[in-house]
Amino acid sequence: NAGVMQNPRHLVRRRGQEARLRCSPMKGHSHVYWYRQLPEEGLKFMVYLQKENIIDESGMPKERFSAEFPKEGPSILRIQQVVRGDSAAYFCASSPGRGSYNEQFFGPGTRLTVL
C-alpha cells in the first residue's frame, strides 16, 4: 500500500523559470493538501483540493502560484517565474475525506532550490 508520492524529491531552478511539483495521493484518497516549509519554520497551509476542484486556496500567494488536481493523474503545484524566496520544502498530504478529524498522510516533500 504505497503512501503519498511526490516528485521530484529535489528541484533546482534559476530565477524566472517555472517549477512543477507533483503529488500522487494514497490509494483511495481524493483530498489533497499542499504545505510549504521555510527553513526553521513550521509548515504553512497553501491549498486544499478535491478531484477537479479547488476547495480552499486561502494560503496560496496571489501571484505566480497555482494548483490543480485533475480527474486523472497527480495533483500539480505550479510556480511561475520563481524567485529566491520560493526556495523551500513543499509537502503534499492526502486524506480519505474532508473534515479536520481525518488524518492527513504526508509525502516526503519536494525541496525546491532557486539559484
Next chain:
Amino acid sequence: AQSVTQLGSHVSVSEGALVLLRCNYSSSVPPYLFWYVQYPNQGLQLLLKYTTGATLVKGINGFEAEFKKSETSFHLTKPSAHMSDAAEYFCAVSDPGGGADGLTFGKGTHLIIQP
C-alpha cells in the same frame, strides 16, 4: 484565527530520561490537536491526535499527550527517551467547525538525545 506555540526550538535530553515537548494553542473554539514527527529529509508522520473524549491520548513509539483545556495546552511526553527519538516534532491544530481545511502548525521542536 488559530495559532500554535511550541516552547523551545531545541530540547536536549539524555537517553533514558523523560521527554517533555510543550505546545500551547490559541483558538476561539477547542480545536482538534495533533503531534507529528519529521525525520531528516522525510515527510511528517502522525504520532497521536486528540479530537474528543479522553484527554490523555496515547500514540506510537511510547509517546502520549494530554489535552488541558484550562491551560490551552497539549504537551507531548515520553517516559524514557531512546536515541531513535531524535527528530523534529510539530504540534498542529485544526478547526473542528470546518472553518479552515488546513492544519496550523507550530514552528517545531528539534529533539536531541544525548547518549
